[in-house]
Amino acid sequence: MTARLRTYLELIRFEHTIFALPFAYVGMLIAAGGWPGWSVFFWITLAMVGARSAAMALNRLIDWRIDALNPRTRNRHLPRGLVKPGEVLALSAVGLLLLTLAAFNLNPLTARLLPVAVFFLTFYSYTKRFTWTCHYWLGLVIGAAAAGGWIAVTGEFSAPTYTLWAAVGLWIAGFDILYATQDEAFDRAHGIHAIPARFGIPRALQIARATHFLAWVFFLLTGLLAKLGAFYLAGVLYTGLVLLFEHWLVKPNDLSKVDVAFFQANVLISLGMLVFVVLEVLA
Numbered sequence: 504m505t506a507r508l509r510t511y512l513e514l515i516r517f518e519h520t521i522f523a524l525p526f527a528y529v530g531m532l533i534a535a536g537g538w539p540g541w542s543v544f545f546w547i548t549l550a551m552v553g554a555r556s557a558a559m560a561l562n563r564l565i566d567w568r569i570d571a572l573n574p575r576t577r578n579r580h581l582p583r584g585l586v587k588p589g590e591v592l593a594l595s596a597v598g599l600l601l602l603t604l605a606a607f608n609l610n611p612l613t614a615r616l617l618p619v620a621v622f623f624l625t626f627y628s629y630t631k632r633f634t635w636t637c638h639y640w641l642g643l644v645i646g647a648a649a650a651g652g653w654i655a656v657t658g659e660f661s662a663p664t665y666t667l668w669a670a671v672g673l674w675i676a677g678f679d680i681l682y683a684t685q686d687e688a689f690d691r692a693h694g695i696h697a698i699p700a701r702f703g704i705p706r707a708l709q710i711a712r713a714t715h716f717l718a719w720v721f722f723l724l725t726g727l728l729a730k731l732g733a734f735y736l737a738g739v740l741y742t743g744l745v746l747l748f749e750h751w752l753v754k755p756n757d758l759s760k761v762d763v764a765f766f767q768a769n770v771l772i773s774l775g776m777l778v779f780v781v782l783e784v785l786a
Contacts, residue, residue, distance in 0.1 A: 510580065510585060510586060511586070511590075511594055513580065514559075514560070514563060514579075514580045514581075514586060514591065514594070515555075515556050515559035515560050515563070515594070516559060517556070520551065520552065520555050521770055521773060521774070522645065522675070522769055522770070522773050523551060523555060523645045523648040523649075523671075523675075523773075524548070524551050524552075524555075524648070524773075525773040525774055525776065525777035526646075526648050526649040526652070526667075526671045526773060526776070526777075527547055527548075527550075527551050527648040527649060527651060527652035528544075528547070528652060528777055528780075529649060529652065529667070529776055529777055529780045530648075530649040530650060530651065530652030530653035530654075530655075530656075530664070530667055531543065531544070531547055531652035531653065531655060531656055532780050532781065532784050533653065533663065533667070533725075533729055533731065533780060533783075533784070534652070534653040534654075534656040534657050534664075535656045535784075536784060537784045538784075539656050543609070543655060543656060546605040546608045546609050546655065547605070547609070547651070547652055547655050549601050549602075549604065549605040550601070550602050550605035550606060550609070550613075550651065550655070551648060551651075552598075552601060553597075553598045553599065553600070553601025553602035553603075553604075553605060554598065554602045554620065554624060554648075555598070556594065556595070556597070556598035556601075557594075557595045557596075557597075557598030557599045557602060557624055558595075558598075558624040558625075558627075558628075558644065560591050560592075560594040560595035560598060561595045561624065561625055561628060562627075562628045563579065563580070563581055563591055564581070564588060564591045564592060564595070565628040565629065566628060567579070567581035567582060567588070569693070569695065570582050572689075572693065573686065573689050574689070575685060575686060575689070599621060599624075602617070602620070602621075603617060606620075609655045610654075610655065610658040611658065612654055612658050612659060613651070613654060613655055613658075616654070620647065620651075623640075623643065623644045623647070624644060626640075627640045627641050627643070627644045630696075631690075631695055631696050631697060632695070632696065633696060634696050635696045635697055635698050635700070635701040635702075637696060637697060638676040638677075638679040638680050638683065638697070638698060639672070639673075639676045641675060641676060641679050642671075642672035642673055642674070642675040642676030642677075642679070643672050645671070645672065645675045646668045646669070646670075646671035646672025646673075646674075646675055647668060647672075648671065649667045649668055649670075649671040650664050650665070650667065650668040653667065662728045663725050663728045663729040666721050666724045666725040666728060667721070667722075667725045669717075669718075669721040670718050670719075670721035670722040670724075670725060671718075672718075673714050673715070673717050673718035673721060674715065674718040674746075674769075674772065676714050677711045677712075677714035677715040677718060677746075678711070678715075678749070678764070678765055678768075678769055680697075680698050680699065680707055680708075680710060680711040680714065681708070681711050681749070681753055681761060681764055681765065682761060682765050683697045683698065683699050683700075683707070684699045684704050684707055684708070684753070684758055684761060685758060685761055686699070686700075687699040687700050687703075687704055687707075698710055698711075704755050704758075705755040708750070708753060708754075708755060711750070712750050715746045715749075715750070718746075719739065719742060719743050719746060722739045722742060722776075723736075723739050726739060731783055732783060732786060733786075734779050734780075734782040734783035734786055735779060735780060735783040737779055738775065738776050738778075738779025738780065738783075741775055741776075741779065742772050742775065742776060745768055745771050745772050745775065746768075746772070748768060749764045749768040749769070750764075752764045752768070
């Protein structure tokens with residue numbers, strides 16, 4: 504059972520939850536102006552784990568025939584036959600059940616938004632079949648974690664909710680464009696829609712830089728709208744420096760450090776912003 508659980512966690516890349524979960528806590532802490540209580544914290548955590556697990560399992564299931572053709576992804580669990588499609592579907596159902604349970608235990612607005620969340624969690628996996636804006640659809644879905652943390656506390660939308668959502672969504676979209684540079688030739692050959700396949704790698708890197716600049720602007724705007732202080736602004740400055748480092752790592756003629764830029768640099772951003780927001784609310 505332990506080995507099977509490890510297989511499922513590897514399938515959904517559970518460690519990548521660290522990208523979105525800290526920003527759900529960021530939204531929660533800013534909205535509450537401090538600690539919202541263990542109950543809210545628990546249900547937000549459960550909602551995030553459920554949503555992310557369901558989305559990733561569905562993505563693996565929807566894309567597994569494409570993954571089997573791609574040299575970079577053909578060793579994933581479904582193409583290799585390590586798990587069955589029915590198991591992956593069941594795993595996604597468990598994730599959706601956790602999300603549903605959490606949504607109904609937070610507030611009426613989170614419960615009402617549940618069908619919308621489930622739709623986008625499923626729909627974004629299909630977008631690369633018809634639009635190169637698929638990276639921004641992914642950002643829209645994962646960026647909702649930050650808005651969800653805010654709404655879970657307040658039960659309503661406000662201006663900083665939208666700007667924080669935009670900031671996280673654009674950050675996600677930018678590094679997803681960087682990640683997609685690895686599949687530029689495959690995507691073009693197989694009709695997969697992505698910015699690197701559509702515009703070429705040099706232009707894709709420019710678009711990623713512009714996207715991350717907009718993300719940084721929206722992080723700054725969130726602080727201004729929410730009337731946050733020096734610690735949050737220091738976090739925004741820190742995020743900008745890490746983004747510059749991330750783009751310094753990836754060059755049109757050298758994509759060997761894409762994985763470092765994708766995982767390590769972005770973990771520094773998500774955890775770093777959470778630390779600065781904790782310092783801000785403590786101050």
